[in-house]
Amino acid sequence: MPSQLVDKYFRIESLPHIWCPGCGNGIVTRSIVKAIDNLGLDQDKVCIVSGIGCSSRASGYLDFNTIHTTHGRALAFATGIKFANPDLHVIVITGDGDCAAIGGNHLIHAARRNIDITTVVFNNNIYGMTGGQYSPTTPTGDKGTTAPYGNIDANFDLCDLAKAAGATYVSRATVYAANMIIKQVEDGVKNKGFSFIETITTCPTYYGRKNKKGDAVDMMTYLKENTINKTAYDKLPEEKRENKIVVGELYKGQRPEYVEKYNKIIESF
Numbered sequence: 529m530p531s532q533l534v535d536k537y538f539r540i541e542s543l544p545h546i547w548c549p550g551c552g553n554g555i556v557t558r559s560i561v562k563a564i565d566n567l568g569l570d571q572d573k574v575c576i577v578s579g580i581g582c583s584s585r586a587s588g589y590l591d592f593n594t595i596h597t598t599h600g601r602a603l604a605f606a607t608g609i610k611f612a613n614p615d616l617h618v619i620v621i622t623g624d625g626d627c628a629a630i631g632g633n634h635l636i637h638a639a640r641r642n643i644d645i646t647t648v649v650f651n652n653n654i655y656g657m658t659g660g661q662y663s664p665t666t667p668t669g670d671k672g673t674t675a676p677y678g679n680i681d682a683n684f685d686l687c688d689l690a691k692a693a694g695a696t697y698v699s700r701a702t703v704y705a706a707n708m709i710i711k712q713v714e715d716g717v718k719n720k721g722f723s724f725i726e727t728i729t730t731c732p733t734y735y736g737r738k739n740k741k742g743d744a745v746d747m748m749t750y751l752k753e754n755t756i757n758k759t760a761y762d763k764l765p766e767e768k769r770e771n772k773i774v775v776g777e778l779y780k781g782q783r784p785e786y787v788e789k790y791n792k793i794i795e796s797f
């Protein structure tokens with residue numbers, strides 16, 4: 529990362545970070561910072577909210593208004609912050625466990641309300657911080673410390689979930705293509721409503737090791753070879769669609785934003 533971005537947006541005194549070699553969390557974090565820089569947002573008008581997990585540690589490294597909350601509750605805190613300070617650009621950083629297991633209820637209601645928050649999920653398909661338990665996005669059949677013989681649950685498609693719950697911007701990208709993450713975070717922040725960006729990231733230490741996915745380079749190669757843009761995917765015959773990671777803007781809608789609706793009621797009295 530160019531040093532001026534580090535100097536401007538990172539709390540140097542909080543580094544080095546805790547992430548393992550080959551972890552994709554740095555790529556997503558850097559992409560969020562680059563998107564904020566590209567948008568020219570005032571640093572003091574950005575609030576980064578995270579839960580608990582390896583990914584959620586990102587908030588502590590970044591020099592904005594930041595809050596490192598409790599596991600699964602980032603969106604609940606973010607909702608309060610946005611209500612109290614509608615001028616802030618609120619960006620939530622959350623892991624797949626944080627967002628879709630303990631925090632799943634907050635996710636569906638934030639999306640349902642279409643509150644103007646941009647949520648970036650770092651989906652590594654596992655609980656990284658606590659040692660590799662399976663999460664709601666661990667593919668069926670894959671292993672975790674709590675599923676040593678293979679996970680029998682059906683895994684969530686987080687983007688389908690967010691769209692069905694009411695998000696007005698939904699997209700997916702992988703850490704193999706960081707430029708796509710940057711563009712999606714920019715588009716998510718520009719969307720006046722609930723934006724949901726799923727980034728597929730690498731955890732070689734737990735997900736990779738438990739599922740014999742090789743090293744970080746092998747995991748990156750897998751992302752490269754199995755990713756397909758939504759437009760191309762829609763043209764594929766059914767039999768060629770299996771196991772593809774569909775990336776790009778997956779949904780864009782328009783509905784009134786929650787805080788604006790609420791404030792109109794307050795002003796009417």
Ligand SMILES: Cc1ncc(C[n+]2csc(CCOP(=O)(O)OP(=O)(O)O)c2C)c(N)n1
Pocket residue numbers: 580581582583584598599622623624625626627650652654655656657658663
């Ligand atoms: C209420 C509560 N329950 C459980 C935990 C333990 N815990 C901390 S992080 C975590 C899961 C982390 O997985 P994920 O959210 O996917 O993030 P990652 O570490 O993979 O980035 C759990 C279960 C906790 N801190 N608080």
Ligand code: SF4
Pocket residue numbers: 546547548550551552553582583652656657730731732733734
């Ligand atoms: S355990 Fe996994 S998610 Fe956590 S820092 Fe290491 S590689 Fe990254």
